[in-house]
Amino acid sequence: MDQQSFLFQALVYLAAAVLLVPFSKKLGLGSVLGYLLAGIIIGPAVLGFVGTEGEDIMHFAEFGVVMMLFLIGLEIDPEKLWKSRGAILGMGGLQVALTTVVAGALTYMIGLDWRSSVALGMIISLSSTAIVMQTLTEKGLLKTRAGQNAFSVLLFQDVAVIPMLAFFPLLSESTGDTNPNHYAGPTLVSALPAWAHTLVVLGSVVVIIFAGRYLVRPLFNLIAKTRLREIFTATALLLIIGIAVLMTEVGLSPALGTFLGGVVLANSEYRHELESDIEPFKGLLLGLFFVAVGASINFSLIFEQPLTIIGIVLAIMVMKAIVLFALAKLSKMTSSQNVLFALSLSQMGEFAFVLLSYTMHEGIISKDISDTMMAVVAISMAITPLLMLLNERILQPWIYAKSQSNGNDKPADQIDERNPVIIAGFGHFGNIIGRFLRAHNIGTTILDTDSDRLELLRKMGFKVYYGDASRYELLHAAGAAHAKLIILALEPPEKRIEVIETIKKHFPDLQMFVRAKNRYDAYDLMNAGMLHVYRETIDTSLRLAVDVMNALGHKADSPERAAKKFLFQDEANLKTLASIRNTEEYIVTARSYIEELEKSLRADMSDGQPV
Numbered sequence: 001m002d003q004q005s006f007l008f009q010a011l012v013y014l015a016a017a018v019l020l021v022p023f024s025k026k027l028g029l030g031s032v033l034g035y036l037l038a039g040i041i042i043g044p045a046v047l048g049f050v051g052t053e054g055e056d057i058m059h060f061a062e063f064g065v066v067m068m069l070f071l072i073g074l075e076i077d078p079e080k081l082w083k084s085r086g087a088i089l090g091m092g093g094l095q096v097a098l099t100t101v102v103a104g105a106l107t108y109m110i111g112l113d114w115r116s117s118v119a120l121g122m123i124i125s126l127s128s129t130a131i132v133m134q135t136l137t138e139k140g141l142l143k144t145r146a147g148q149n150a151f152s153v154l155l156f157q158d159v160a161v162i163p164m165l166a167f168f169p170l171l172s173e174s175t176g177d178t179n180p181n182h183y184a185g186p187t188l189v190s191a192l193p194a195w196a197h198t199l200v201v202l203g204s205v206v207v208i209i210f211a212g213r214y215l216v217r218p219l220f221n222l223i224a225k226t227r228l229r230e231i232f233t234a235t236a237l238l239l240i241i242g243i244a245v246l247m248t249e250v251g252l253s254p255a256l257g258t259f260l261g262g263v264v265l266a267n268s269e270y271r272h273e274l275e276s277d278i279e280p281f282k283g284l285l286l287g288l289f290f291v292a293v294g295a296s297i298n299f300s301l302i303f304e305q306p307l308t309i310i311g312i313v314l315a316i317m318v319m320k321a322i323v324l325f326a327l328a329k330l331s332k333m334t335s336s337q338n339v340l341f342a343l344s345l346s347q348m349g350e351f352a353f354v355l356l357s358y359t360m361h362e363g364i365i366s367k368d369i370s371d372t373m374m375a376v377v378a379i380s381m382a383i384t385p386l387l388m389l390l391n392e393r394i395l396q397p398w399i400y401a402k403s404q405s406n407g408n409d410k411p412a413d414q415i416d417e418r419n420p421v422i423i424a425g426f427g428h429f430g431n432i433i434g435r436f437l438r439a440h441n442i443g444t445t446i447l448d449t450d451s452d453r454l455e456l457l458r459k460m461g462f463k464v465y466y467g468d469a470s471r472y473e474l475l476h477a478a479g480a481a482h483a484k485l486i487i488l489a490l491e492p493p494e495k496r497i498e499v500i501e502t503i504k505k506h507f508p509d510l511q512m513f514v515r516a517k518n519r520y521d522a523y524d525l526m527n528a529g530m531l532h533v534y535r536e537t538i539d540t541s542l543r544l545a546v547d548v549m550n551a552l553g554h555k556a557d558s559p560e561r562a563a564k565k566f567l568f569q570d571e572a573n574l575k576t577l578a579s580i581r582n583t584e585e586y587i588v589t590a591r592s593y594i595e596e597l598e599k600s601l602r603a604d605m606s607d608g609q610p611v
Helices: 006-026 031-042 054-061 063-074 078-083 085-109 114-124 129-138 145-171 194-214 216-224 229-249 254-264 271-296 299-304 306-330 335-344 351-361 367-405 428-439 451-459 472-477 493-506 519-527 538-551 557-578 583-607
Strands: 421-424 444-448 464-466 485-488 511-516 532-535
Touching: 006 031, 006 271, 031 129, 031 271, 031 367, 063 129, 063 229, 063 254, 063 271, 085 114, 085 145, 085 306, 114 145, 114 351, 114 367, 129 145, 129 271, 129 335, 129 367, 145 254, 145 335, 145 351, 194 216, 194 229, 194 254, 216 229, 229 254, 229 271, 271 367, 299 306, 299 367, 306 335, 306 367, 335 367, 351 367, 421 428, 428 444, 444 451, 451 464, 472 493, 485 493, 493 511, 493 519, 511 519, 519 532, 519 557, 538 557, 557 583
Parallel strands: 421 444, 421 485, 444 464, 485 511, 511 532
Antiparallel strands: none
16 A cells, blocks of 8 residues: 555654554553653654655644634633733743753853844743643643633743744845745735735734624534535634644734634634534644644664763753742742643643745755754653643652642641542532531541632531542552542532542442532533532523512512422433433433423413412
């Protein structure tokens, strides 16, 4: 078979991902490292199935980063984004500026000329949006303070790429074309004067905002009426590609443009449909990007000068981590969050591949330096998932133990107590349960992984232990072999499933009471064998409905009685619906249950007219 054919290449990439990513996840290494390992194995260094086309595939797969930022934009309320402008401009700007100065000074000290030092300092200041966002999201850390600050820095870095491209030609000693986009080809604004370029850029941003508010929603409404899922998906892809092309043509980052488009549509009624349609494309393209990064690592160069390459990688990552840790200290984050923030952004980013090639074409750096730095970039990106695993398994527990021994908080006992109840996850849901049980003198052992929340809870008088409840060692130390039951109130649904599998394997006699975010989360938990599943929204929703009926004048006991019946029948129907896989069958069955329940409630309320 022709190894350069499209089908053979697709077969190799997909087979490598399918084999290695689940294996990596099973070992607790995460999906990103699995993709990188897949790229290394199928690349020139091992099997040699893929080779010189890796860089081209990487540029294509970078579109996965564009899609990822669009989806992130959909999750962000525009008001919250505006409120975080200080973090984006302040922390992001300081990070880029300080890292550029420090990295530039170090490269100048080792013998590079000042032009090369300035360019490399700027390139080194950038981190990998793809790897950092994917890893933080996968581990449920994106909503922590460190995760939010990391996102702010990454967003500023994406914006900073544009002025860097504009500035690099000024560093070139050649007198050729100084168009900052010449490496990527001419754009619509290439020949315009600076003031006109600025107006076009601002106009493009206004067009995206206006179209998102007044044109896209009617378009999706029209497409939705066709009831053709594939056309809706095609329209969503057209929207993202259209924004990316527009941003590229005006000299802006396509990732920045699609992020803005996502923010504009964050309050749209089509938000969830867009997320579900785009998520598979985003995941595949990001996976392809990571595989291409692994395949592009130049191991022959590394084997020729291993000490030099590894030394540069360590020097850059340590230097960036120190700068990031200092910035985190200024923002007054806790020690554990400082470490997470510093380690997550310490690598170099995917934009470095483009910028290094651009600076080499401009004559700012030599080909030898460019090749060396390309290897450094790939290795630093590949190391990041391992650093995050090291942080999760070793550094965070050590930091927590140290904070106890230093006396910064009231010291907690070792986990040698034997309580009848274990609570995993002590956020807003688990907190209420824990307070209620404590008020009735029921002993509980509380586990949580949010270090910020943990420190606050301990100051409020709760004895909370840091640790990942999906680990057998921690559950054993917490007394799972002797406890009567465990309450799983963890926030990421995926983490709840991990804990369930660990308990089923090692503590089969331990009863599990599990929090479910919604109906669909409950389906997954019930299919995992859970008997006690509690949806966090249904009780509050029914209580509000009862209050509404009381306010409208219904008899005092009728709404409460109806709510109990509604809950009983809905819970009974849930078990049947959880087993249905076919979408059409699910809709028909759910609709019949809804109609049956409504008829039953109307019959019971026939004597409950307003008084």
